[in-house]
Amino acid sequence: MDVRIQQSVVANLSNRPAPVEVGPFVIGMDPTTTSPHINYATPRPGAAITAADVTALVAAFRAAGRKPRLEYVSSCASGLEAQLVADGFTVEARHTYLICVPSALTAPPTLDGLNLREPGTDVQRAALISAQNEAFGGDPVASTADVARLRRQQGAGGVAVMAVTDDGTCAGGGGAAPPTGAVSEVAGIAVRTPFRRRGLAGAITAELTRRLFTTGAEIAWLEASGEDSWRVYERVGYRPAGERLYIGTN
Known part of the structure; x- marks a missing residue:
């Protein structure tokens, strides 16, 4: 693996x-x-x-x-x-990565007032990126380069999912790289603060993973940033599988 x-x-x-x-x-x-x-x-x-x-x-x-x-x-x-x-070089972090296979994926309950969809326009892509940036404490404004990067990833076979409220607000989302060798990384799972603690992160992760599997991917993998996210991913079918190293120098 x-x-x-x-x-x-x-x-x-x-x-x-x-x-x-x-x-x-x-x-x-x-x-x-x-x-x-x-x-x-x-x-x-x-x-x-x-x-x-x-x-x-x-x-x-x-x-x-x-x-x-x-x-x-x-x-x-x-x-x-x-x-x-x-x-x-100095070690920045050691992260356990988790994997999910089609037979293990579990769909969480549907969330009232929130719809999960693929961003299909640059306006929608910008809204997704802005929500991710805000959730991760970055600049909430999506640059044109960020939007182009997401569009390019989708065009190459990657997947993106945004959670949208009934009034059109993007509450969060995530993405997955184009599968290679039937393997794809799921990343950037983000939920804006007002929408947390409602199961949205799990719903986004499960929907991204489901869409990957419909394209023929056999393995989806991701990394958990802490115990809370670890539990979220395990609930939808991810299991720990190995270690990744982050290391750099100035």
Whole structure:
């Protein structure tokens, strides 16, 4: 399972607007943003990695004006963490990832006054992104680059879901990357503060996952940011499966 998840990460980064291959690494470059949460690298699973490879990776980040940073499934690059730490990298986090398969997915009860739908226009995409940004404490204004990124992801086979009230307010939403090898990452599950504690996060997650499975995906995976979200994801059928490492340097 670890290898399939890591292969999906490699594919996701390879689909960025300007990916850069550096030896055994892929950097998912996006010229429209300097965010280290979008512009990061990952190793190909099982690849042999040398000190020279790490030096070249850092140089590629520097040349692009980006922070050197990696995210990867820990077991798929044995010894890489020690190499990176020796080169001045610092571990940011270790997250357990969870997976869901079609037979495990559980649909939560329908929520009154809230409809789950796929954003089909740029206005709707902007509303979804604004709700996500607000929920995560960022700038609530969706940039044109953000909207274009979501449109591009949907056009490539990714899924997005927004929760809309009867009066047209976007209460939250989330997205999923285009499946690769029948595997897709679900991410950005967000609910604006006034709509929390009503089961909406679980409903969004389940609907995103259901839509992925209708496209032929066999495995959906995500990461939980804390105990509350962990419980939400487990209730709709996700189970812990492995560990991912976040590591970077200035």
